[in-house]
Amino acid sequence: MGINQFRRNPVTGQWSVIIQNEYDINDLFSNEQTRKSKKTGDSEHCQFCGGFETETPSEIFSIRPNNTRKDDSGWSVRVIPDKKPFLQIYGDLNNRGIGMYDVLDGIGAHELVIETTEHNLQLYHFPLKQIEHVLAAYRERILDLKKDARFRYVLLHKNYGEGHKEVLFHSHTHIIATPITPTRVKTELMNSMEHYQYKERCLFCDIINQELSVNERVIQENEKFLALAPFASRSPFEVWIFPKAHETFFESNREHTQLATILKDILQKITTTLNHPNFVMVLHSGPNIANGRLRGYWKTLEKDYHWHIEITPRLRGFTSFDVGSGFHVNIVSPESATRILREGKTISAKQEN
Ligand SMILES: [Zn+2]
Ligand SMILES: [Zn+2]
Numbered sequence: 001m002g003i004n005q006f007r008r009n010p011v012t013g014q015w016s017v018i019i020q021n022e023y024d025i026n027d028l029f030s031n032e033q034t035r036k037s038k039k040t041g042d043s044e045h046c047q048f049c050g051g052f053e054t055e056t057p058s059e060i061f062s063i064r065p066n067n068t069r070k071d072d073s074g075w076s077v078r079v080i081p082d083k084k085p086f087l088q089i090y091g092d093l094n095n096r097g098i099g100m101y102d103v104l105d106g107i108g109a110h111e112l113v114i115e116t117t118e119h120n121l122q123l124y125h126f127p128l129k130q131i132e133h134v135l136a137a138y139r140e141r142i143l144d145l146k147k148d149a150r151f152r153y154v155l156l157h158k159n160y161g162e163g164h165k166e167v168l169f170h171s172h173t174h175i176i177a178t179p180i181t182p183t184r185v186k187t188e189l190m191n192s193m194e195h196y197q198y199k200e201r202c203l204f205c206d207i208i209n210q211e212l213s214v215n216e217r218v219i220q221e222n223e224k225f226l227a228l229a230p231f232a233s234r235s236p237f238e239v240w241i242f243p244k245a246h247e248t249f250f251e252s253n254r255e256h257t258q259l260a261t262i263l264k265d266i267l268q269k270i271t272t273t274l275n276h277p278n279f280v281m282v283l284h285s286g287p288n289i290a291n292g293r294l295r296g297y298w299k300t301l302e303k304d305y306h307w308h309i310e311i312t313p314r315l316r317g318f319t320s321f322d323v324g325s326g327f328h329v330n331i332v333s334p335e336s337a338t339r340i341l342r343e344g345k346t347i348s349a350k351q352e353n
C-alpha cells in the first residue's frame, strides 16, 4: 500500500492517477438495475443528511447560524474532506522519473461540499439563497486551497446519477486540488493564450459577442450571465454558462444572485426537458497564479482566460469512434438543443431502437 501516483503518458501527454490501494473491484460492475433502484432509494444510511454530522469527517468550512457550533446540526452548507481521498494532502510532490516516465506523488486535496441537509433535494430545487450559499462555499474553498503553492489547479465538479452509492444522490460537489493542471483545462488555457496573441482579445469574450449577435445557441441570459449550447457541442444538450463581463477567476465574482438564478433555471430545464438525466457539471476557473507566476507562465492569463461552468447531460455512452479518435459524435445539434431547452417541454422517451 503506497501513495497513489500521477503518471504521465508520454505519447498523449495526458496524466492518469494510478491508485495503489486494493480497490473493491465489484464497484466496477454495478449493474443498471442497482443503480436505478438506488436513485430513488431511501435515505436511511446517508451520512450527508442533517443530523448525521458525527458520521462524517470534521468539517473544514460551513455556513451556519452563529449560535451553532462546528459539526453540530443546523448548518446550511458544509464542506468536509472526502473519507476515501484518492489524493493525500500531506507530503511533497516528489517529482521524479521512473526510467523514461514522469511520476509525481498523488498529493492533492479532495473535499466535498454538502449542499443541503435534505436528502431528496437537488440544486435546482433549492431557494436562490441556498444556491448562493453553495456558491459562497465554492469561493471560500478555492481561495483557501490556492494559498497552497503545491496546487496548480482547483477543479470543482458535481455529478448527478453517476455511480451507485446512496450518498451520491445527496446533492454535493467535489473539490479537487491537484499539482498538475488537468489536460482539458490546459488545452483551453493554451487555445485562449494563442487567440489572445493573434487578436489581443479574450477568446471567450469573442464567443459571447458572436453568440449574442447570432442568437441561435443562446439558451438563456440575464444581466450578468449567459447560457449557451457551444457551437461544436461534444454531446447532446451540452450547456456552458459564462459571466458576460470578462473575468478570469470564478472566485473574483460577486454576482452570486444572478449566477444562482441562471444555474437553477438551466438545471431545471435540463431536468424537465430530458426527464431527469444523469449529468456532470464542472467549473473551469483560472489556475493558481501564485504558482504559475513563479515559473513565468501565462503572462496574459488575466486577459485571455474567462471562467465558465460546463454542464453535460449523460444521455448515451461514447461510441468506439469517440474513444479511438477523440472526435465526439453528437446526434443533437446545439441549435436544436437550444430550441428544445428554450421551450422547456419534456421529451417523451418512446423512440427506443
Ligand atoms: Zn442524505
Ligand atoms: Zn473574456
Ligand SMILES: [Zn+2]
Residues within 6 Å of the ligand: 188, 284, 308, 310
Ligand atoms: Zn471549460
